[in-house]
Every structure is written in structure tokens, then in C-alpha cells.
Amino acid sequence: MALIMQLTRGAESLRSANPAGPLADRIKFVAHELRRQFEMLTPIRRVTVLDEFSSPATEASLREYRTLRRDYIATVFATEIRERKSEGRTLLDALDAATTWEAWDYMRLSLNRAPLAAERTLALTLTGLLGRPLDAAG
Secondary structure: OHHHHHHHHHHHHOOOOOOOOOHHHHHHHHHHHHHHHHHHHHHHHHHOOOHHHOOHHHHHHHHHHHHHHHHHHHHHOHHHHHHOHHHHHHHHHHHHHHOOHHHHHHHHHHOOOOHHHHHHHHHHHHHHHHOOOHHHHO
16 A cells, blocks of 8 residues: 555654654754655655544554654653643644644645745644643743
8 A cells, every 4th residue: 555655655754753852853853854755755745644544444543653753752842841740741732733744734734835845834723732831821
């Protein structure tokens, strides 16, 4: 199945970021990596959108990929998530939602943003989520 092959390639192509590096560098790195990954996955992913709900194999592959992406985010931003103590899981959920292919596709397709503009938007979103405590966000 083409989707499974693309998801596997995508997961394997995510380059590791130094979790101890400066936050701004990690945000920029993750935004760039996800841009690269989502641009590669978009053609096959758009074709399989409807299959997700009718194909157990597609659903399982997408679930596995989402878990890998969430784990990637959790590793890169482990320090910030841990610092939030009881709000850490909520922060991870917000980071996870912001870094989905669906959010990327919305920026690219619905907002008609170029890949670099979508990457900048993703970096700004991550900065907002990671740059201040959740309770200060309102």
C-alpha cells in the first residue's frame, strides 16, 4: 500500500533535534522538519482521506504515524512539557494538535499558504504554546 510506504519513509526521515538545545532552535528545527515531511506526504495523504474511515489498514497506518509524530514532539520538547508539571499533558495535546498533517493541509489548501509561510505559522504557533505558561494564556 502506497500510504503505508510513504508514512514509513516519512517517520524514518524525521531528523532528531537536540532536546537540550535552545528552545528557539528546536522550534525552528521542528517546523522545518514537519514542513519537509508534510510536503512529501500531502499528495498520497489527500488521496487517502476517505479511506481512513473505510479501510482498517489505512486507519491503523495513520494511527501509528500519528503516534510516531506525537512521540517525536514529546521528545523534542520534553523539558518544557515536564516543566508544566500537571499541565504537561495538556501542553503535549496542544503541540500534537498544532503539528498534525490536517493543520498543515488547512494552511496549505484552505488558506492557500506557500510551504515556507506555513512553516513560519507553525513556528509561531509552537512559540506561543511553549513560550508562556498555559494559565497565562487565558
